Amino acid sequence: MSHPVAQPLCRAHRMPFGAELRAEGVCFRLWAPSHEAVGVELDCATAPLPMRHAGAGWHELLTDLAGPGTRYRFVLPDGLRVPDPASRFQPEDVHGPSEVVDPAAYLWTDAGWRGRPWEEAVLYELHVGAFTPEGSFRAAIGKLDHLVALGITAIEIMPVAEFPGARGWGYDGVLPFAPDASYGRPEDLKALVDAAHARGLMVLLDVVHNHFGPEGNYLWSVAPEFFTERHHTPWGAAINFDGPGSETVREFFLHNALYWVEEFHLDGLRLDAVHAMLDDSPRHILQELAERLRAAAPEREIHLVLENEHNEARRLRRDAAGRPLQHTAQWNDDLHHVLHVAATGESSGYYAEYLGDTRKLGRALAEGFAFQGEDMPYRGHPRGEPSAGLPPAAFIGFIQNHDQIGNRAFGERLGALTSPAALRAIAATYLLLPQVPMLFMGEEWAAPQPFPFFCDLGPDLAEAVREGRRAEFARFPEFADPARRARIPDPMAEATFQSAKLRWEQAEQAPHAEWLGWYRRVLAVRQAEIVPRLPGIRHGGAFEVLGESAVTVRWDGGKDVLHLAANLSPRPLDVALPPGRVLWQEGEPGGAWFLRWSVVEAAA
Incomplete structure (x- = not known):
């Protein structure tokens, strides 16, 4: 009996924002309630085309002059030309024009993919630019077989939303729907996801819904209603999730989450710093996001991961069958901290809260959070909620990630800070823990490359970032000497970024090959003995x-x-x-x- 062959399929998420292809041409829509008149400048037209008022602050234009590949900008009444806040692609970076993209042009081959249960997850955090010499979505495909052989079941990609310049961590993105052009085109990211699914790998994407970066954020000019002075974050005025006009702002970010999961067929999202998503409305934006995503893909395994300094266990609750009611898991910083101080003896900053406190070690291993409502002097307030009632899989354990490495002055990996015996002990602890483990790229072979902070901002911000980075460490005794602070890598320098790139040939050389074999053996035990339980x-x-x-x-x-x-x-x-x-x-x-x-x- 013959079986039908799965046919390639198209995927597209319909949005109320941006440029949408229609039979009659392209429909451009922009929410700019503070502006009476807005135009669209097309690369194929001699003058901006006026948009019509569509009510409730919306401006709209349907034209047959545009199609896939057309580059465009919105023109504000003062003449300022801005990219589309919902741009699907920015071929000339954050200050350039947006490009009309046909999302249905990519033909997917993973029609049968429904994801994997969360209990099977072994995460691998990677930065696209530093993961391979080429630093592209397509190049990353060539390393997927390595990850499968290692025992990885899911990759977690650091943010790719368009950010300024040619390199950066991604947390200063300003166009959240556009994969950064330095990594490739949208179809290249889709090809990476498609290739991962063909190998049984889930793909999660880190998204930033708590702030926009300092360069290229034109929303202040387009729609200042996106921001509110009612709340403040470390980056300034908060995003307006609960004030006048917030209905449209909420939809912008809700559609962003739906876009990644539907149009790019991602298996989930990691939501950055949700403690800075400030919302006093009856239905918190995080709750609505989880409900909308799960309702949109009921036939798939969708995993929502939080970074949450507040340790809010209530966001991780399960139903009677053990399924997440809202969010699947949280990065467990407490677990990292107790294992880090055990291995290194470091006591700077927040590490002082954990060093020598074995009860916190036991609690983080057994119950998830070490702080479950107690005062945390370093923060100056109580932190956390009781978490012992949650399953261990509600927590993601790690001993290295982009933050804990890159927020060090020199970006040293853990192998440079402790002995091999200590490193094996804490790695075997978290890799076999009932919590879900996450490796940071190159950890599996004890890669010696640092992962320092790097970015590529324009001249107006570059010097402030350099000085701010060094001033940040001035309060630590080991950096009291200005000469030592001066040796902190320049985040703007190309060499700083290049130093973070993995050297894959080292994985086959001693002692790195031995580490790789060790990680493979431990993860094989996890797959055979821990995951089924x-x-x-x-x-x-x-x-x-x-x-x-x-x-x-x-x-x-x-x-x-x-x-x-x-x-x-x-x-x-x-x-x-x-x-x-x-x-x-x-x-x-x-x-x-x-x-x-x-x-x-x-x-x-």
């Missing part, structure tokens, strides 16, 4: 403090019981060995940097 672990574990940086933890999986015994310190200590079949061990019992994972299995 995660659906049964519906709440946090129980821990006991044995000594400084030494704990035991147990998780009841309904049938089987998972055990961890760990001495995460350079001091020998007799640790009661856990019962059951040994899954993984580092070090020797009674020695430094010792841990053992084991499982007590239900009787057959």
Whole structure:
């Protein structure tokens, strides 16, 4: 019996914003309630075309003079020419014209893809520009087989929304619908997602809905109603999610989330710094975003990941069947901090809150958050909510990510800060933890390249960024010397960006090849032993403090019981060995940097 062959298909998200292709031509729509008259400047027309009022602050033009590939700008009454806030592509960067894109031109081959359950997730955070020598979406496809062989099941891509210049982390994006042209065209990102799905890899994208970058944000001129002085963030006036005009602002960001999931077939989003998405309305924007996304793709596994300094456990609640009611998981900074200070002994900044506090270590391992409502002196206020009732898979564990590496003055990776024995101990802890693990690109072979902060802003901002970066570290004793501060890499320099690029040939050289083999073996144990037990672990574990940086933890999986015994310190200590079949061990019992994972299995 023959089976029908899946035919290529098109995907497009219909938006009320921007440039939409129609049978009659292109419909341009701009929300600019403060302006009486707005025009559209086309690269194929001699003069701007006037837009008509469409009510409620909207301006609209349907014209057959434009089509796929047409470049255009909106023209404001004072003559200012601005890119489309909902541009799908910016071929000439943030100050240039937008380009009309036909989203249906890309033919997808992943018609049968429905995603993967969250419990199977092993995340790999990557920066497109530094991941390969070419630094492009297409080049990243060539490394996907490496990730599959490693044991990765999902890639998490740092923000790609159009940002100023040729290089940057992506958190200063200003055009949230346009994949950055330095990485390729929109169809190149689609090809990366398509290729990942063909290999069984999920793709999550980091999006920034809490602020716009300092250069190229024309929304202040187009629609100042996008911002509010009722709330303030570290970047200034907050985005207007709850004041006059907020209905349209909310729709802009809701459609942005839907756009990435529908038009680019992404498996989920990582929402950056949601504690800065300030909203006093009865239905918080985060709740509405989760509801809209899940309703739009009920047949798919959609995963929504939070970065949330407030540790709001309520956003991670599950229903009776264990499914997320809103958001799937949160980056667990507390877990990173307890493991980092155990391995390095560092006490600067917020690390002082964790160093030597083994109860926080046990709590972060067993229950997710170390701070669950207690005062955090470094922050100056209570932090967190009780999290022990959540399943461990509601938390994402890591020992390295872009923030924790790149926010260091020199961007050193963890391998430069501690011993191999310490690094193996804390890596084996988080990789086999019932929380979902996330590697940072190159971690699997102990890549020596730093990941310093880099950007490419215009001359009006460049010097302020340089000085601000150095001033940021002046309050730390190790940078009291101006000469040492002067050695902090210049974030504007091309060389700083180049220093972050992975050197893939090193993965085949000693000692990096040995690290790669070690990571593959640990992740194989996770796949075989931990992942099948995660659906049964519906709440946090129980821990006991044995000594400084030494704990035991147990998780009841309904049938089987998972055990961890760990001495995460350079001091020998007799640790009661856990019962059951040994899954993984580092070090020797009674020695430094010792841990053992084991499982007590239900009787057959």
